[in-house]
Amino acid sequence: MIIKKDIRNIFTFFLKTGLRSKRAKLFFFFSLIPVVILIIVKIYEILHPENKISTLNLFSDVGLTFYFQLFIQLISLFYGSSVISDEIENKTLVYLTTSPVSKSSILIGKFIANFIISAIIILVGLFISYLIPNFSNFFELKCLKEVFTFCGIALLAILAYFSLFIFIGSFLKKSVLIGIVFIFGWESVVQFLPGSAQKLTIAHFVKSLLPTGLTQKGGFLMFQLKASSYAESVITLLFLSLLFLTLSIIIFHKKEYILSDTN
Amino acid sequence: MSIILKAEKLSKWYGNVLGISEISIEITSGIHGLLGPNGAGKSTFLKIASGQLKPNIGRIKIFGEDVFNNYKLFSKIGFCPEYDSYYKEVTGLEFTLFVAKCHGFEGVKAEQAAESALKRVGLTENKVKLISSYSLGMRQKLKLATSIVHDPEFLILDEPLKGIDPIWRVKIIEMIKEFESQGKTIIVSSHILPEVEAMTNNVILIHQGKIFAQGDIQEIRDLIDTHPHKISVKCDKHRLIANKMINSDFVLNLQFKDRENEVIINTNNRENFFDSLMRIIVDNNINIQEITSPDDNLQAVFDYLIGR
Numbered sequence: 278m279i280i281k282k283d284i285r286n287i288f289t290f291f292l293k294t295g296l297r298s299k300r301a302k303l304f305f306f307f308s309l310i311p312v313v314i315l316i317i318v319k320i321y322e323i324l325h326p327e328n329k330i331s332t333l334n335l336f337s338d339v340g341l342t343f344y345f346q347l348f349i350q351l352i353s354l355f356y357g358s359s360v361i362s363d364e365i366e367n368k369t370l371v372y373l374t375t376s377p378v379s380k381s382s383i384l385i386g387k388f389i390a391n392f393i394i395s396a397i398i399i400l401v402g403l404f405i406s407y408l409i410p411n412f413s414n415f416f417e418l419k420c421l422k423e424v425f426t427f428c429g430i431a432l433l434a435i436l437a438y439f440s441l442f443i444f445i446g447s448f449l450k451k452s453v454l455i456g457i458v459f460i461f462g463w464e465s466v467v468q469f470l471p472g473s474a475q476k477l478t479i480a481h482f483v484k485s486l487l488p489t490g491l492t493q494k495g496g497f498l499m500f501q502l503k504a505s506s507y508a509e510s511v512i513t514l515l516f517l518s519l520l521f522l523t524l525s526i527i528i529f530h531k532k533e534y535i536l537s538d539t540n
Numbered sequence: 541m542s543i544i545l546k547a548e549k550l551s552k553w554y555g556n557v558l559g560i561s562e563i564s565i566e567i568t569s570g571i572h573g574l575l576g577p578n579g580a581g582k583s584t585f586l587k588i589a590s591g592q593l594k595p596n597i598g599r600i601k602i603f604g605e606d607v608f609n610n611y612k613l614f615s616k617i618g619f620c621p622e623y624d625s626y627y628k629e630v631t632g633l634e635f636t637l638f639v640a641k642c643h644g645f646e647g648v649k650a651e652q653a654a655e656s657a658l659k660r661v662g663l664t665e666n667k668v669k670l671i672s673s674y675s676l677g678m679r680q681k682l683k684l685a686t687s688i689v690h691d692p693e694f695l696i697l698d699e700p701l702k703g704i705d706p707i708w709r710v711k712i713i714e715m716i717k718e719f720e721s722q723g724k725t726i727i728v729s730s731h732i733l734p735e736v737e738a739m740t741n742n743v744i745l746i747h748q749g750k751i752f753a754q755g756d757i758q759e760i761r762d763l764i765d766t767h768p769h770k771i772s773v774k775c776d777k778h779r780l781i782a783n784k785m786i787n788s789d790f791v792l793n794l795q796f797k798d799r800e801n802e803v804i805i806n807t808n809n810r811e812n813f814f815d816s817l818m819r820i821i822v823d824n825n826i827n828i829q830e831i832t833s834p835d836d837n838l839q840a841v842f843d844y845l846i847g848r
Contacts, residue, residue, distance in 0.1 A: 286641045290634075297629045368625035372686065375590050376642035377615040530609065533594050535554065536623065 283378045287386025295394045304352055304395075308402035311340045315409040340406040341427075345483060349399060349434045350460040356391040357442030358452035360384065361529060365450075368536045380530045384443070388522070392439055399431050426488060434483040437514040440521035441479065447528040479517065482510040541568040544694055544725040545589060550598035552584050559584035561749040562598070567727065571720045573736035574729040575842060576746035582729045583622055585746065586698050589727070590619040602694060615643060618692035620683045622699045622729075626671045632658060632682050633667040636689055643690035657689040658682075660715060662708055676703035684712065688719075695719060695726045701735050713738050733839045745845055752845045760841055767835070767844045768792050768806040771813065774829040778803040784820045788812075801829070 295301055318335050322328065361384070364370035373383050407424045414420055445459075446452040464480045475481045485504040505513070545567040552559035560581040576582045587593040588600055591607040591614070599606065605613050627635060636654040645653050658667050661681040671679065680703045687695060697716070701709050716739055719726055730736050736743060743760070745752040753760045761769075773781055778796070782803045785791050790809035797804065807813040821828060834840070 282646075283642070286638065290630075290638045293634075294627055294629045367627075368621075368623040369627060371590075371592060371619070371621045371623070371625070372639065373642075374592060374611075375614050375617070375619040375621075376639060377611050377613075377644065378642050379611050380609070533592075533608075535593070536625075 283382035284386040284389070287373075287378065287383055288390045291387050291390035292393060295390055300355065301394055301398065304355070304398050305401070308348060308352075308398050309405075311336075311343045311406045312402060312409070314339060315406055319409050319412075336406055336410045340403075341487070344399065344403050344406075344431065345434065345487065346480075348402075349431060349483075350438055350464065352395045352398060353435050353438030354442050354453060354456035354460065356395045357439040358446035358456055360387045360391055360443045360446060361525075362446040362450075362452050365534050365536060370534055370536060381526050384526055384529050388439070388443060392435065395435050395439065396432055399435060400428050403427055403431055423488060430483060430486045433486070433511065433514045434479070436518045437479045437483070440518040440525070443525045444521040444528070447525045448532060476505070479514070481505065482513045485510040543568055545600070545602050545727075547585075547589075547600045548598050550585070550588060550595045550600055552588060552593060552595050558749045560588075560746075563746075563749075563751055564598075565744065565751060565754065567725065569720075569723055569725045570742060571716060571726045571728060571740035573740050573743040574727055574746060575731070575733060575736055575743055577731055580731075580746045581749040582731075582746055583698055584749075586619075586622075586696055586727065586729055590617070590621075590696050615690065616693045618687035618690065618695045620687040620695075620697045620700050622702075624676060624679055624703075626674075626679055626682070628672040629670065631668050631670055632663050632674065632678075632685075635671060635682065636667075636685050639686040640689045645690070653689050653691075654685075657685040660688065661685045661712070677705055677708070680704050681708065681712075693724055695724060697726065697728045699730055700728060701730070701732070709735070733842060745842060747845070753841075757841060760845075761835075762810065767840075768808050769810050769813070769833060770804060770806055770835045771810075771817075772802055772804045772830070772832045772834055773817070774800060774802045774831075775826050776801055776829075777824065777826045780824060781817070781820055781826070784824075785813075785816060788816060790816075804834075 315335060361370075364373065374380070404424065407427060408415055411420050411424075415424075441459075442452065442456050445455055449455055464478050467475050467478050468480065482505060486507060504510075543566045545565070547563055547565045550563040551561050558581075563581075563585060574582050574585065584593065588595050589602065589607065591610065594608045601607070602613060603616060607613060630638075633654060636658055637650055640650040640653040640657075643653075655664070655667075658664055661684050663678060663681050663685060666674065666678060671682065674682065680700070684697070684700055687697065695716075700716075701712060704712065713735070716726055716728065720740075728736060728739060737757075741757045742755065743757055744754045745760075775781070778801050782794050782796070782805070785805065786794065790807045790812045792806040792808055794806075795804040796802070805813070817831075820826070835844075
C-alpha cells in the first residue's frame with residue numbers, strides 16, 4: 278500500500294508538471310501536423326471532387342507514416358529517456374533520492390506519468406487524423422474498430438520504445454543522441470536487410486500489427502520479410518517492454534549518479 | 541551521547557581525482573560545522589552521508605544503518621543540497637507539498653506541513669509563484685523548507701545560507717540553533733567561516749579530502765602550539781602592562797600601537813597569561829577598554845591548520 282501511495286505521489290506530480298511543460302506543448306503542436314495537412318486536403322477534396330487526391334489515401338500515406346515511422350519513436354525517445362536523464366541533467370534527482378521513496382517507485386511513477394503524456398499527445402493527433410477522411414462514416418462499426426486498433430497499436434509501440442529509451446537513459450549520458458541513431462539508423466536500415474534480421478527491430482513488430490489493407494495502399498510497410506503474426510508481435514512487444522523496464526529499475530537502483538562537479 | 545553518524549575510513553575518488561580520503565568520524569547530536577575551502581571534500585562527504593554517492597572504501601552509518609539505497613532512513617533525515625536545482629514548472633508550495641507527501645504526509649496534514657515549512661523560511665508570500673521566477677535566495681530558502689518539512693531528526697545542510705539576504709541569514713541561523721535545542725543533529729557545511737561561527741563552536745575542518753581537526757574551536761586553537769596566541773589589550777596604561785609582563789616565561793614578544801593605546805602580546809600559554817594579566821589589572825587599578833584575541837577565531841585556526 279505504501280509503495281502504491283509513493284507511486285501515486287510521484288505520478289501525480291510529474292503528470293501535472295509534464296502536462297504544463299513547454300515540451301508537451303511543442304510535441305502536441307507537432308503531433309497536429311498531419312491533422313493540418315489532412316484538413317487542407319479535405320477542404321480541397323470538397324471543393325474539387327473531380328480531383329484524384331483523397332484524404333483516405335493521404336491518411337495511410339502521410340498520417341500513418343508520420344505517427345508510426347517517426348513521431349511515436351521521437352516522442353518515446355524524448356519522454357522515455359527523460360525519465361531519469363532529466364533528473365540528472367537538472368540535478369533534481371537529489372530531491373527524489375533523499376526522500377523515503379524507493380527508487381522503483383520513483384521510476385515507475387515517473388514512467389507512468391510520461392507514458393500517459395506521450396500517449397495523450399499521440400492518440401489525439403492520430404484520432405483526429407483518422408476522423409477527417411472518415412468523418413461521414415465514422416460511427417460505423419468498421420471505422421470504430423479500425424481507429425481503436427490504430428490507437429491500441431500506437432500504445433503498444435509507445436510502450437515498447439518508451440521502455441527501451443528509459444533503459445538507455447538509465448545508464449548513458451547522451452541517451453537522446455544514441456536514441457536518434459537507433460531510430461534513424463538501426464530501425465530504418467535493418468528494414469531493408471534480407472533474411473530475418475528485421476526481427477531485431479521494434480518497428481517490425483509494430484508494422485506487423487497494422488491493418489495491411491490500408492498500409493498496402495500507401496506502400497507504408499516495406500517488408501523484405503513476411504509480417505509476423507499478431508500474437509507473436511503483441512507478445513514480443515510486451516516482453517521487450519517488461520524486459521527493458523525491469524533492467525531500467527535494476528540499473529537505477531544500483532547505479533550511482535554523479536550530479537555535478539564535486540568539491 | 542548516542543552516535544548519530546559514524547564513518548569509518550571513508551574514501552571516495554572520481555577517476556583519478558580524490559574526493560575524500562580515509563575519513564573516520566563520529567557525530568553526536570548538536571550543530572557541527574563542516575569547514576573547508578572549495579574542493580576540500582565537504583560536498584563529497586555530505587553526498588555520501590545523504591546516500592547520493594557510494595564510498596569506494598569504508599562505510600558510513602546513520603542511526604546505525606547503512607545509507608546508500610536505504611530509502612526508509614530518509615524519513616529521519618533532511619538534506620539541503622548545494623546545487624541550485626529546481627523543477628521549473630511548479631510553484632514553491634506545490635514542490636514543498638510534493639516533498640511532504642513523499643515523506644508520508646497526506647491531505648490536510650501535508651498542506652499544513654508544507655505551509656509551516658515555507659513560513660519558517662519566509663516564503664509564504666511567494667509560495668504560489670513558479671520557482672523559475674524565484675531569486676537565488678528564494679530558491680535557497682525553498683531548498684531549506686523542503687529539507688525541514690518532515691521535521692527530521694538529522695539535518696544535512698550544504699552551504700545553506702548561499703544567496704540569502706542578511707536579515708534572513710540571522711533568522712535561519714536562529715532556526716538552526718532552535719533545532720539544536722530540540723536535541724536534533726545538524727551538519728552545516730560552509731566555506732564562510734563567520735556563518736558557521738555564528739551557529740556553533742563545534743567544527744570539523746576538512747582539507748584535501750582529509751579531516752584536519754574536529755572539536756571545539758577553542759580547544760583546537762590551544763592545541764596549535766606552532767602559532768602563539770595573539771592577545772590585544774587596549775587601556776590607558778598599556779605600557780605598564782607590557783612592562784610587568786615582559787620578563788614572564790609565557791610572553792614571547794610584544795608590539796605597541798600607541799595611537800590606539802594598545803599592546804599586542806604573543807604568548808604560548810593563554811591560561812598563565814590571563815592569570816597574570818588579571819593580577820596586574822587589579823593591583824594597578826587599570827581601566828580596560830578592550831581585550832581581544834585576534835587569532836582566536838575560526839579563520840585564524842583554519843589558516844594555521846592548512847598552512848596559509
